[in-house]
Amino acid sequence: MMKHTLSVVVENHPGVLARVATLFRRRGYNIDSLAVGRTENPAVSRMTIVVEGDDVVIEQVTKQLHKLVETIKIYDITDQPTVDRELVLIKVKADAQARSEIIQIVDVFRGRIVDIGPNSLIIEATGDTGKIDAIEASLRPFGILELVRTGKVSMLRGAR
Template identity: 50%
Template sequence: MIRRHTISILVNNQPGVLQRVSGLFGRRGFNIESITVGESEETGLSRMVIVTQGDDKNLEQISKQLYKLIDVIKVVDLSSNPMVSRELALIKVNAEPTMRPEILSVIETFRASVVDIGPASLIVQVVGDPEKIDAMVELLTPYGIRELSRTGVTAMIRGSVR
């Protein structure tokens, strides 16, 4: 059964690692829906969080292939555990002064925030799961979205044990 997987990959913080990891997904025919990379809790190591779709057997193969890459330290399928996942989006929306109260009520409903105000636009920051971001985009679309930038999903397993 094909389903969405969120995979955490701990890697050495070296040039070219991102290219090798993403290339492996491409060669295997997997689309990367989202990828985030940043420093981890350990000096010299970075954590990649990749969201992709596939069945469990294919994911197992990808995991085995990842471990063959010299800079890969650990691979965890976060989606097989209770996890916390978040994404951030910045949305620049048309907002003439007469429309702002209506737009601000949408923003407030989503517990989002205005991070910039221009003469005819607002930049909204929203944090949450991808479905929340999608819903916010859908509600702001009628006002005219000028620009949209999303970070991609980052995630961790819930609780204190890994």
């Protein structure tokens, strides 16, 4: 089983996201990551959906997505040259002794500290999935209090 990245261009209407999620749920497919936002055209949104499955599963998902009235275009960009990013916010335990070490880790990953509390720091980092997994693993020994990830957003390279 392989993770596939689908870039789905849809009309920006209420309920489209719910219909897409229902389509996956009814067929028993798990969405690994889903990010949705308006494009340069406010009437159009782009969904970046990461789903695990073989070629048959991806073909089924694609056929079902095409049946939705609001679907404009579907791209399987799994094997295409892309730029992808995720955003993560991590609240980590940070007493006085640990702060300098945490700050060094954040610097290595080119992250930012966006909040300082009496016993915690909130770190923001962006990058590909591997980088986000790595900063999370590096901060885990300090004690992660809370974590939220956006999911992958992806764009084909070049002028296509």
